[in-house]
Amino acid sequence: MPKESFLLDQFSALPPREVGLAVLGYPIKHSISPQLHNAALKVLAEKEPEFNNWKYHKIEVHPENLSDALPKLAELGFRGLNLTIPHKVEVLPMLSSMDEQARAMGAVNTLNWEEGGWKGYNTDGIGLSRSVREVFDRSVKEFQVLVLGAGGAARAAVAQCLFEGCENLAIFNRSMERAYQLSSALKENGFEQKISLVKSLSHFPHNAEQPVLVINATSLGLVMDDPAPIDLSCLKGEVFVYDMVYNPPDTRLLMQAKEKRFPHANGLGMLVGQAARSLEIWSEREVSIHAMSCAALQAMSD
Ligand code: NDP
Numbered sequence: 001m002p003k004e005s006f007l008l009d010q011f012s013a014l015p016p017r018e019v020g021l022a023v024l025g026y027p028i029k030h031s032i033s034p035q036l037h038n039a040a041l042k043v044l045a046e047k048e049p050e051f052n053n054w055k056y057h058k059i060e061v062h063p064e065n066l067s068d069a070l071p072k073l074a075e076l077g078f079r080g081l082n083l084t085i086p087h088k089v090e091v092l093p094m095l096s097s098m099d100e101q102a103r104a105m106g107a108v109n110t111l112n113w114e115e116g117g118w119k120g121y122n123t124d125g126i127g128l129s130r131s132v133r134e135v136f137d138r139s140v141k142e143f144q145v146l147v148l149g150a151g152g153a154a155r156a157a158v159a160q161c162l163f164e165g166c167e168n169l170a171i172f173n174r175s176m177e178r179a180y181q182l183s184s185a186l187k188e189n190g191f192e193q194k195i196s197l198v199k200s201l202s203h204f205p206h207n208a209e210q211p212v213l214v215i216n217a218t219s220l221g222l223v224m225d226d227p228a229p230i231d232l233s234c235l236k237g238e239v240f241v242y243d244m245v246y247n248p249p250d251t252r253l254l255m256q257a258k259e260k261r262f263p264h265a266n267g268l269g270m271l272v273g274q275a276a277r278s279l280e281i282w283s284e285r286e287v288s289i290h291a292m293s294c295a296a297l298q299a300m301s302d
Contacts, residue, residue: 031084083108107152
């Protein structure tokens with residue numbers, strides 16, 4: 001086992017009574033999840049002091065070590081985990097049960113210790129949906145949706161839109177094969193709505209009467225010099241742009257949207273939304289989105 005990538009030594013003894021929460025990923029150094037969760041836990045602790053014992057960590061876990069890490073973390077007193085790249089799909093066979101929505105998405109980002117095993121949930125879709133509603137004041141159902149990408153984040157976005165009843169949904173991805181796999185997997189999981197797979201934007205079937213929501217779920221934009229995944233000029237009617245990338249906060253796609261005066265937002269609100277839902281699952285309490293948002297903005301400016 002590559003010891004340096006399974007940094008549990010620091011947790012060989014959690015302080016007595018501590019309820020451990022953590023995000024696992026590889027790499028994990030840049031995650032701001034601890035700031036978000038610990039800010040919301042502080043608010044919970046003001047009303048219920050038992051939450052003073054809850055603490056959220058980040059732990060680098062190499063994919064080869066994930067199956068050893070999960071039982072070990074439970075033994076050490078961890079009760080809630082978030083998973084990020086590259087663990088969201090690989091973890092599935094290691095779970096004792098799975099929430100219906102996560103099963104349909106085929107990926108999980110949240111684990112809760114229930115009845116002696118880790119149960120998997122996916123809160124990325126709800127995080128996206130809450131954020132879209134907050135920034136654009138409309139639900140995803142009100143849009144013709146164009147999802148860019150076909151990886152794990154796109155899968156959560158497409159499934160969430162279908163759950164919420166979107167009737168015009170299209171996927172545009174660099175690899176058509178992967179887009180096809182995503183659409184087939186969702187059909188196998190019981191979704192009956194039609195999903196269009198578009199080879200080029202000129203084939204995106206949309207009308208000028210209903211607004212279009214473009215969701216960037218590709219990793220294009222994570223590097224400052226990345227080009228935009230599409231040229232927004234190809235779209236007609238009212239266009240809204242949601243980029244899941246939040247660091248850097250202004251991607252080329254968002255700059256294009258800004259030039260065209262299209263309503264737009266980066267993915268920081270989605271990060272907050274998925275985190276809030278995870279903490280709701282673990283704590284069974286209402287969570288302060290405000291505290292999490294302030295902590296997220298603060299962490300981004302540090
Ligand atoms: P995956 O690796 O699973 O998928 C990456 C996707 O990006 C694939 O569709 C891939 O296409 C596409 N892609 C990668 N490079 C290029 C390129 N050069 N040109 C065109 N397309 C490209 O990643 P995830 O789905 O997990 O994450 C995707 C993005 O979403 C990331 O930026 C991630 O940070 C963000 N995200 C944000 C969240 C939030 O809370 N805001 C939550 C989760 C993710 P192909 O299939 O052809 O390889």
